[in-house]
Amino acid sequence: MNAPLLAIRGLRASYGKIEALKGVDLDIAAGEIVTLIGANGAGKSTLMMTIFGKPRARAGRIVYDGRDITSVPTHHIARMRIAQSPEGRRIFPRMSVAENLQMGADATDGTPAERAASLDKVVTLFPRLKERMTQRGGTLSGGEQQMLAIGRALMSRPRLLMLDEPSLGLAPLIAKQIFDAIRVLNRQDGLTVLIVEQNANHALRLAHRGYVMVNGLITLSGTGAELLKRPEIRAAYLEGGRQTDAPAAG
Numbered sequence: 001m002n003a004p005l006l007a008i009r010g011l012r013a014s015y016g017k018i019e020a021l022k023g024v025d026l027d028i029a030a031g032e033i034v035t036l037i038g039a040n041g042a043g044k045s046t047l048m049m050t051i052f053g054k055p056r057a058r059a060g061r062i063v064y065d066g067r068d069i070t071s072v073p074t075h076h077i078a079r080m081r082i083a084q085s086p087e088g089r090r091i092f093p094r095m096s097v098a099e100n101l102q103m104g105a106d107a108t109d110g111t112p113a114e115r116a117a118s119l120d121k122v123v124t125l126f127p128r129l130k131e132r133m134t135q136r137g138g139t140l141s142g143g144e145q146q147m148l149a150i151g152r153a154l155m156s157r158p159r160l161l162m163l164d165e166p167s168l169g170l171a172p173l174i175a176k177q178i179f180d181a182i183r184v185l186n187r188q189d190g191l192t193v194l195i196v197e198q199n200a201n202h203a204l205r206l207a208h209r210g211y212v213m214v215n216g217l218i219t220l221s222g223t224g225a226e227l228l229k230r231p232e233i234r235a236a237y238l239e240g241g242r243q244t245d246a247p248a249a250g
């Protein structure tokens with residue numbers, strides 16, 4: 001691999017006495033789709049949030065585009081063209097679709113022309129949003145809210161897009177639309193994507209490579225195709241779906 005766009009080494013993070021990340025190593029090359037799978041409570045969302053500086057890393061390093069960002073404040077990280085769609089979507093329910101998208105654009109300083117181009121891309125990818133520009137975010141369906149959350153992240157013109165469980169709670173057809181959109185962004189724009197998924201089957205088919213997290217540690221990694229064939233992956237994450245409790249929304 002060339003120098004990765006994101007390189008994580010020995011990353012540790014805690015909530016009080018609970019150590020959620022216990023020394024994580026993970027690489028994402030530019031132009032790659034990488035998926036992170038694992039059971040409830042494994043630390044997947046924490047990894048994504050630690051890249052954003054909340055919680056702060058207790059030890060280890062996060063290097064993005066050759067720069068150590070381990071101690072960079074959260075509000076600066078968005079300016080470095082890293083965007084995330086967090087677990088539970090977290091759109092602004094009282095704001096319109098257009099205003100939600102505007103918030104995404106405000107995360108970086110794009111020119112009016114760049115903003116217009118981003119908006120064009122978002123509505124081409126998700127035509128449903130175009131018909132609903134004046135509608136309040138909170139009144140969108142679950143699938144539409146997910147589209148809005150991804151659209152808002154895209155408005156900041158990311159180089160690295162991180163998505164936390166984008167298919168959670170969606171009907172299979174809508175989930176497929178979301179996965180297809182991610183594939184298009186990757187193929188057409190070379191967008192680099194980190195996707196946390198409970199839908200391991202879909203995610204491993206979509207991703208170039210995957211990592212499996214158990215109790216705050218990476219236990220397995222490989223290409224999507226390799227991981228799909230592993231018996232322990234099939235048993236834990238594919239056959240019969242997730243074996244753990246239903247994930248809490250939000």
Ligand SMILES: Nc1ncnc2c1ncn2[C@@H]1O[C@H](COP(=O)(O)OP(=O)(O)OP(=O)(O)O)[C@@H](O)[C@H]1O
Nearest residue numbers: 015018020038039040041042043044045046047247
């Ligand atoms: N704000 C918090 N305060 C205290 N503990 C937390 C907090 N957030 C997460 N944890 C704990 O950290 C561990 C990892 O949680 P995390 O949300 O990263 O898991 P996850 O892999 O994303 O799980 P899921 O698949 O259910 O979303 C869990 O034990 C969880 O209880």
Ligand SMILES: [Mg+2]
Nearest residue numbers: 044045046087
């Ligand atoms: Mg999570």
